[in-house]
Amino acid sequence: MTQRRPFFITFLAPAVLTAVILVAAMFEVLQYSVRAFIPGALDVGGFTLDNFTRINRPIYWWVMLDTFYISFLTAIFSLLLSYPVAFALVRARRDWVRSLLVSLSITPLFTGEIVRTFSWMLMLGSDGFINSMLRKLSLIDMPLQIMYTRFGVVVALVQFSMPVMIILLATAISHVDRDCEKAAANLGASPGAVFWHVTLPLTLPGILSGIVVVFAWTMSAFSTPQLIGGGKVLMIANLAYLQGFSVLNLPFAATLSLIALVSALGSLVLMKSATSRIEKRLAIA
Amino acid sequence: MTPHTRPDSPAGDAVEIVRVRKEFGAAVGVADVSLTVGRGEFITLLGPSGCGKSTLLGMIAGFVTPTAGKIIVDGVDLTEVEPYRRDIGMVFQSYALFPHMNVFDNVAFGLKMRRLPKAQIEAEVRRAIEMMKLTGMESRRVRQLSGGQQQRVALARAIVIRPKVLLLDEPLSALDKNLRAQMQVELSDLHRKTGLTTIFVTHDQGEALSLSDRIVVMNRGEVQQVATPIELYRTPANGFVASFIGEINALPKARYERAGEMAALVLPGVGRLTAPARAQWSFNDGAEVQAFLRPEQVRPALPGEAGANLLTGTVAAHIYQGSHTITRVEVPGIGLVETRVTGAEIISAHPVGTPITLSLDIGEAVLIAA
Missing domain, CATH: 3.40.50.300 (P-loop containing nucleotide triphosphate hydrolases)
Structure with a gap:
């Protein structure tokens, strides 16, 4: 009997091609990272590990820590703001409320990152919407400095990551067995207690994966910190850009990219193992 | 405790x-x-x-x-x-x-x-x-x-x-x-x-x-x-x-007639089924009623048995249940009637497709005004 090739093999070709090119590019970055920098030239020199020893300076460590910190804050605030939206989205009784919430939370995904970031610049600037409103209401005399601060960057990144967080949370919330909530109420739990003891623990897998995804996503953020941070808030991608395209030190930019990639993957692995341990403890994998 | x-x-x-x-x-x-x-x-x-x-x-x-x-x-x-x-x-x-x-x-x-x-x-x-x-x-x-x-x-x-x-x-x-x-x-x-x-x-x-x-x-x-x-x-x-509740045979609608101590159900095209009248059968003479009979209130007639409540039909199926057998009989003018008897003898005595006469215990039937 001859075995027939599964029909979908052909359709995998584009994916395989993309993967091959991506891996090749990664190797090129790896290759660049161990080359010597020749100032004033785009060509690179011979093999060296200087780029990696250069990383070990406080300024670069700070950028790394800042990147982690901003990513962490973004994940947490995104979670706090998205949970109520996701909850309402799943549980709203009226169809139109659900549809409205779905379209409100999904549409940002269809606007480009630059467009969204630019809108935030209009919102957050010294003469931006927030500052002029606050001044009109005589709540402040001097404009608040929001642009070019970590706060401003986090605000924009949170809004940027909320659609994904909402989708992940809504999925988790929709999988909660409503009978479990009814059973808890039947056993004497007030609505708040039902949420705290049943709904929240049962949506924990969604919460954790939301945090992991948004964290990893924010780690690689570039244009938002670039435009809103304006060089005053540096995340690792901005530092790599600075080195590669301002100083034209491509080898060091490659090293930074590599470090960013490794630390992002490393933190993902760490978080994934932590999540699966928590989930195992709760027996809700 | x-x-x-x-x-x-x-x-x-x-x-x-x-x-x-x-x-x-x-x-x-x-x-x-x-x-x-x-x-x-x-x-x-x-x-x-x-x-x-x-x-x-x-x-x-x-x-x-x-x-x-x-x-x-x-x-x-x-x-x-x-x-x-x-x-x-x-x-x-x-x-x-x-x-x-x-x-x-x-x-x-x-x-x-x-x-x-x-x-x-x-x-x-x-x-x-x-x-x-x-x-x-x-x-x-x-x-x-x-x-x-x-x-x-x-x-x-x-x-x-x-x-x-x-x-x-x-x-x-x-x-x-x-x-x-x-x-x-x-x-x-x-x-x-x-x-x-x-x-x-x-x-x-x-x-x-x-x-x-x-x-x-x-x-x-x-x-x-x-x-x-x-x-x-x-x-x-x-x-x-x-x-x-339970298995039951629903007979077609019938006319209820009362004659002294006896009650009769007149089934159009089938005949009269009679039984001593029961106290709870408080129907007017000529009222339309429906009779319900449990399968255990229907049994195959004995050889040579004569009486009012006999119906003849054709065996449609036997459902053997171990301790008892449920037999479905197609009775002209009524439809399928189920009888429930102990053991399995009925299966060999009355193979599927052969005629069978059933005796109905109308006295135990439930009569409901239709």
Whole structure:
């Protein structure tokens, strides 16, 4: 009997091609990272590990820590703001409320990152919407400095990551067995207690994966910190850009990219193992 | 174990359902149902799916708000009371155990919500766990339990709060046949030991007949009959109850005639079936009635038997059940009539396709005005 090739093999070709090119590019970055920098030239020199020893300076460590910190804050605030939206989205009784919430939370995904970031610049600037409103209401005399601060960057990144967080949370919330909530109420739990003891623990897998995804996503953020941070808030991608395209030190930019990639993957692995341990403890994998 | 009867429970009925109605838009889920449940009684709401029994249960638990009517438990009107303040225990069809808690924490949940002292919670939970034969499984995850064990955890969790009423929403439907029979026995043991007023919802008439003090038969949101299992089986109030409880042969509509001590059913195109008149047959002469006969009230006629209530037909099928055989006979003018006889002799004596004469015990039939 001859075995027939599964029909979908052909359709995998584009994916395989993309993967091959991506891996090749990664190797090129790896290759660049161990080359010597020749100032004033785009060509690179011979093999060296200087780029990696250069990383070990406080300024670069700070950028790394800042990147982690901003990513962490973004994940947490995104979670706090998205949970109520996701909850309402799943549980709203009226169809139109659900549809409205779905379209409100999904549409940002269809606007480009630059467009969204630019809108935030209009919102957050010294003469931006927030500052002029606050001044009109005589709540402040001097404009608040929001642009070019970590706060401003986090605000924009949170809004940027909320659609994904909402989708992940809504999925988790929709999988909660409503009978479990009814059973808890039947056993004497007030609505708040039902949420705290049943709904929240049962949506924990969604919460954790939301945090992991948004964290990893924010780690690689570039244009938002670039435009809103304006060089005053540096995340690792901005530092790599600075080195590669301002100083034209491509080898060091490659090293930074590599470090960013490794630390992002490393933190993902760490978080994934932590999540699966928590989930195992709760027996809700 | 001391009975779970609450020392503070007042005398009188445990549950009074007063003209309760539930509409879903234009559809009526429960239509003006009134019912009282005595203290310690085991009452069953029985009916096909969509008959309103689960909606009624949901209204007692507080998950469904009635459109009209009142629900009174232990003399207190609970109609407007939140579910979590009702003190009513419930076992869900899906059990709804908390997957993120172990057996102990599942059972302890209701007591923790009541903020009882830790030592007391511990003691009460142990007792409930012991009572439901779950000792040694306290730290198990509910996912690691079999269906029967999950069922027991759900029961332990519901009784440990010493509810005023215990509601059981089709708790046996997810179990396989043997386990179901075993859990029926355990449910009735539990009821005897705790003395809890219990409202059981099922669509399985066998469960209803074997467990209940009284059965409420529902159909299309309305109560059809409230009676003990024996009354229900012997004297169904209407055609729906007659056909829903147990197997029954429904004969075509007939004219009822009374002549002295004798009553006759005149079946057009078939003939007269007669029996000594019974007191409950209070029909006018010439009234249109329908007769219902259990398969055990129909038997093959003896060789050479003569009489009024004999019908001849053709054997359509034998259904061998071990201890007895159910034989379906196609009778001209009536349709399929089922007879139920002990043993398997009928299968060889009357092969499928051969004629057979049946004797109908009309005196035991249920007559309902058509």
